[in-house]
Amino acid sequence: MSTRRWSVYLSGEIHTDWRERIAAGIASAGLPVDLSAPITVHEDSDDCGVAIFGAEPDKLWHDRKGAQLNAIRTRTLIEDADLVVVRFGEKYKQWNAAFDAGFAAALGTPYITLHPPEHDHALKEVDGAANAVARTPEQVVQALSYVIHGTMPAVEARAAE
């Protein structure tokens, strides 16, 4: 009935295809979801600031210029989001993902974390403020299907990892 569209921001790890899998699942299920994400081309997100506003000899300021430019995008999209998905991958520290989770928590915006069990203990505070902990992108899609349309996962697909 309702024609509401849901805004979902996909925060975190940029080295695997988890965003594509969520996008494919949403398309396949025909969900009314607008996905958004940070710029995921790693070197561009590092270099955007100096490419546009001029080179910096010091790497710290090189990074600062990029980070603050990226923040225009990420802050705006997180504030727009109805739901944030925060992905922690197997490698890298991904502090920006945890930062986004804290930002969402302070805004009162619900979020779902997506990470393998080996991070459970290290992420316990981040998970503790989340509405769900997912292990696979497909679970995120199932959660969206349920949240938006009340669709339960097919029995064979339930809680698969």
Add this chain to the structure above:
Amino acid sequence: MSTRRWSVYLSGEIHTDWRERIAAGIASAGLPVDLSAPITVHEDSDDCGVAIFGAEPDKLWHDRKGAQLNAIRTRTLIEDADLVVVRFGEKYKQWNAAFDAGFAAALGTPYITLHPPEHDHALKEVDGAANAVARTPEQVVQALSYVIHGTMPAVEARAAE
């Protein structure tokens, strides 16, 4: 003149047809209202969390996983709403309905309660922060007709129970 649409969230009891009666009344009156509601399939709303994210041997966590997944939906829709209707039925404790009323009150979102007179005393605090207390779904539709278009109920329909 105005093409404004109104967002109305229907919170509470899921065992009778009150949502359908409100939806029918809105359709019949041609009101520009987008209705939303929690997932009202009782067992799905209980089991959604474990169906998607994996079984839990302990009923408490089984329920927790479901409740927090449902909260993504309910919190988002209540925050979207211009008006919340909170229904307390004849049976069950429906603490979540009262929770939603408190949530709406803190947001400054107006709400209408819908319940039989025998709950009046027990609901006096919840009613005290409400903008109206309705006895029938038809009164809710009449209230929406008036609030949106200024339409007064037909004389024969007034204050019917």
Add this chain to the structure above:
Amino acid sequence: MSTRRWSVYLSGEIHTDWRERIAAGIASAGLPVDLSAPITVHEDSDDCGVAIFGAEPDKLWHDRKGAQLNAIRTRTLIEDADLVVVRFGEKYKQWNAAFDAGFAAALGTPYITLHPPEHDHALKEVDGAANAVARTPEQVVQALSYVIHGTMPAVEARAAE
């Protein structure tokens, strides 16, 4: 260029045709403005509560039921508004108009008052938090034309009363 529409709420006196004159001026100037207002049929706004939710022998509660139902409309529309116009007429106390002005002020929503000079002293606090004090509905239309499109009034029309 921009296709922005402006939401303007017209609060206050309901006994003269000031809303119609503003609406006519907006239509004539082709301004992208969505006007809204309280229900302006005086007796309906008095009786709506009891007509829908049941009669009250005590006039105080009769009025209360109506006022709180009307508040669903007025509060929602004021919170939606980019600008509020608050009209004080020659007669009546119009405390609800002043209430709406205070409500808008606390939200940080700009408002324009519209009243004859004889109320200037009594309205000095209300005017002191306003962005403008207008004497005629046509000045309100001129102000909207300027605010939205930068259109200055024709010389012969300037500051006419």
Add this chain to the structure above:
Amino acid sequence: MSTRRWSVYLSGEIHTDWRERIAAGIASAGLPVDLSAPITVHEDSDDCGVAIFGAEPDKLWHDRKGAQLNAIRTRTLIEDADLVVVRFGEKYKQWNAAFDAGFAAALGTPYITLHPPEHDHALKEVDGAANAVARTPEQVVQALSYVIHGTMPAVEARAAE
């Protein structure tokens, strides 16, 4: 047990001794209440702006300078208040009282109105957002005694007017 003090702002009419009666009642009951109020010397509140910042030939700007200076006080104290009491007297329009009520309502701060029954109809919207309607200053003191300490009024004093 608790040593909490309550901040109560007394808004509105300045021609009778209602503030003194509330202050006396609070002192007599030993309530932990900090009262505040606008400047109640009528001519000073009119002239403060020009007395400090320079004369204005036009009464409108004379009033504006005063009103905006007074607003520093009133806005700060209302934002501080746990409760606002809004008094409408028998004479005068007291639009600033209604403005303060709207301001409090938008902040989510509870308020009690204080006025004679003949204003009930004209104040129905203002009363409709209030937590109580009092007829006498003594009722306001009784309400504070109850709210702060749970003290019920003596039987002989109940609901006296």
Add this chain to the structure above:
Amino acid sequence: MSTRRWSVYLSGEIHTDWRERIAAGIASAGLPVDLSAPITVHEDSDDCGVAIFGAEPDKLWHDRKGAQLNAIRTRTLIEDADLVVVRFGEKYKQWNAAFDAGFAAALGTPYITLHPPEHDHALKEVDGAANAVARTPEQVVQALSYVIHGTMPAVEARAAE
């Protein structure tokens, strides 16, 4: 080191001594906690409105006057609180307790629920937004001791019911 005091509001059931047990535990542990609560004399909280502001022949308005007067207290104290404890007893519907939980949730104020296991399923949404579910008042005191001072419960006292 820090001399911070914590404000804790005790919401809900008024028929058992759970508040006294929490107060005793806090006193015994010397915790820097300011407790607050609604007025817990049942008949006074029912009758306060009419006792002060005048009798009402209709029970609904009798209750309304009381509920809105009580709300001045409860709303102020919940907004002040660092933590809310929400108690659901074995009997009664206690919708106001669930209302307070929703109110706290919307404010972003953490809360602990306190109820027996038989309410777990009915309270799953309310518990799902809580920071902890306690079974005994002593667990609430232990939680406060830990939150404020980092004091872990003595081994023999752990998780006792």
Add this chain to the structure above:
Amino acid sequence: MSTRRWSVYLSGEIHTDWRERIAAGIASAGLPVDLSAPITVHEDSDDCGVAIFGAEPDKLWHDRKGAQLNAIRTRTLIEDADLVVVRFGEKYKQWNAAFDAGFAAALGTPYITLHPPEHDHALKEVDGAANAVARTPEQVVQALSYVIHGTMPAVEARAAE
């Protein structure tokens, strides 16, 4: 994928063609951006208040009437904006530009400053709260292209001044 449009407010200096150059760059790049700005016809923005609401003999009130009318526009558009660009030109004090930057900062809205290097020291606090400091309108367009679509500037165009 996403059809999100970005709202960008262009604050500050009105004597050069920087707004046109940004608009041309956005059009050329086909960016989904809605630009907004204050009224940039200098004399109209000075005289709008008196032209509509009546002449003032005192220049201070002449200016006040205009400034407060302009503020209806600027405040609404800044609150709408996802991003503010704040331009400081070579001449004039442009305190209103700095005012807008402070307003955006308090709202948590990101902004980019645009000014020549000779203002760097005087603008250090304003730049310190900005997400980027641009030297040319083309850099602002490049920043928008990157923020919205992740498009990096062509190599020959990088960091041009």
Add this chain to the structure above:
Amino acid sequence: MSTRRWSVYLSGEIHTDWRERIAAGIASAGLPVDLSAPITVHEDSDDCGVAIFGAEPDKLWHDRKGAQLNAIRTRTLIEDADLVVVRFGEKYKQWNAAFDAGFAAALGTPYITLHPPEHDHALKEVDGAANAVARTPEQVVQALSYVIHGTMPAVEARAAE
């Protein structure tokens, strides 16, 4: 009666003794005011960042480090303030003063500007959102005396420049 203390932040120009004159006036009048201000030792406020966190070869980053450190102080104190006084001197651009005014305006905190008449036109937007425009520090003290205690200036002192 009330023991309320007022927090007043003194923003802007640091080259004349206006802050000392306000402080002396407050001391002389015995007003319950806590004054605060930015660090006013010009070279320290420029160099604090690099002195603590390490030198920067590029003046832009030298300034950035200082500005962001100073912002911890200024942002906190402005958010604390009941009233901000914003001083624009005869020389210098003082964009940070205008920035602070915009910041206060967005927070809804009242402010008084303090500047000579020759800046009136350039500051019209900043003055337009102010509660008062003062010409001398003594007028600021008189305003505080009135706002806090209702004390009118002595006749011989009125509106002196």
Add this chain to the structure above:
Amino acid sequence: MSTRRWSVYLSGEIHTDWRERIAAGIASAGLPVDLSAPITVHEDSDDCGVAIFGAEPDKLWHDRKGAQLNAIRTRTLIEDADLVVVRFGEKYKQWNAAFDAGFAAALGTPYITLHPPEHDHALKEVDGAANAVARTPEQVVQALSYVIHGTMPAVEARAAE
């Protein structure tokens, strides 16, 4: 002059003595600072939930109970803080530290990060929203001395690592 005390929350790594060094520096400098921190006894912060509310066979829920209990403390103290210091140590992922930084950023509360240069790139987004990046606890103390009293570091101590 002012007797303002500053609330500073120390977030992050719990395995080195950085908090003690900050506390010692503050004591030595006599700064009016109230420090707060999470519970830093690692095993207690892991086990507090189950020790108080009962054992959990599943480590995930064991951790959840602890994390949510700890969150009562951390959330309250961060919301209280004027400034947050966020420490990332040489080991461990410390996602909760980044979460706290994001939480502070969304609240508009300034924060200083404290970490060795090897984390600069991984922390660029977190540093990009910070007011300063410190390398040693002593720099944090120097920053506090400057922010609170304007005290510059002794020359020999400047920017020491």
